[in-house]
Amino acid sequence: MFVLLKEGVTESEVRGVLDSAEALGVSEASVTRAGKRTMVRVKGGAAEQAVRYERLAGVERVLPSDAPYVLAARATQGCSTEVAVGRALFGGTRVEFIGGPCAVETESQLRTAAEAVAKAGARMLRGGAFKPRTSPYAFQGLGERGLELLRKVADEFELAVVTEVMAPEQAVLVAQYADMLQIGSRSVQNFPLLEAAARTGKPVLLKRGMMSELDEFLASAEYILARGNQQVVLCERGVRSFDKHTRNLLDVMAVPLLKGLTHLPVVVDPSHATGRSELVAPAAYAAVAAGADGLIVEVHDEPEKALSDGRQALRCAEFQALVQTARAIATAIGRCV
Ligand code: PEP
Ligand code: MN
DSSP states (O other), rough: EEEEEEEHHHHHHHHHHHHHHHHHTOSSSEEEEEEEEEEEEEOOOOGGGGHHHSSSEEEEEOOOOOOOOTBBBGGOOSOOOOETTTTEESSSSSSEEEOOSOOOOOOHHHHHHHHHHHHHTTEEEEBBOOOOOOTTSOOOOOTHHHHHHHHHHHHHHHHHHHHEOSSSHHHHHHHOOSSSSEEEEGGOOOOOHHHHHTTTTTTTEOOOOTTTOHHHHHHHHHHHHHTTTOOEEEEOBBBBBBSSSSSBBBBHHHHHHHHHBBBSOOOOOOOHHHOOOHHHHHHHHHHHHHHEEEEEEEESSSSOOOSOOOOGGHHHHHHHHHHHHHHHHHHHHOOBO
């Protein structure tokens, strides 16, 4: 079972829980810390022993050992988690915008997009340097050169950088350049990658797998939290469906559902959710109306020449128009922008 301790629990109270576990003869008891929370995981104790722990000083509640996630659960923490990335703050009242190309292609392509993104009022730049492509023959990204360009161009416009990390051994390198590590849809259950990203201490943008149930998605987030990194932003990006008119099916209700299940911020990617530029704005507006804490949108100055995902990229002016309308919706539902 999981013995969740109160915020501000003292070391001697933690010790008290461990001593009680030992006295009750459990096979193993270990301490996990994430942000302000501390949890003692007890293996091998009988369920009836829960009340024994509940009475101890510093204990907030006891959860059963089959709970798929504990640290990520809304019940674990009264207030919502706020994740700061550069000037952006996810999980507060503001709706944050992240814009940029699917992939970093050239310095001038990135700069044009970054300039438009900053002008629209967004605080973060996206762009893939390591690209997870379905075909091994498709453009795979510029690798470290792409990371260098992201850092350089983002700094010119005071933007923070989010970019994907695909392999555990890349995590340290990507963290040298990026302000936030993205874990893509295809990697949501790459557990060594989740742990490697967590260990960098950088905020993580965790995208929902195209076939993830919400509980599985939150269990993936729990991997990061359980490694002591609470700076996680969840991203709904559409799930696989049977209809071919859109690339994926945007699960708009995942936003209010997740916000009830977890204290972590939730953003939406209307680009990968729809796969079609003309559907990106309506999907984005629905997401903001449903309570999303932010949007991540693909932007390209010449979508017809893009090396990846041109069909879903917004032109610079289209992104600026999207931000304006999304802000009006955000204001209408009491969010600040
Ligand atoms: C991306 O955002 O660059 C991306 C590849 O998205 P996803 O992992 O959601 O497919
Ligand atoms: Mn893309």
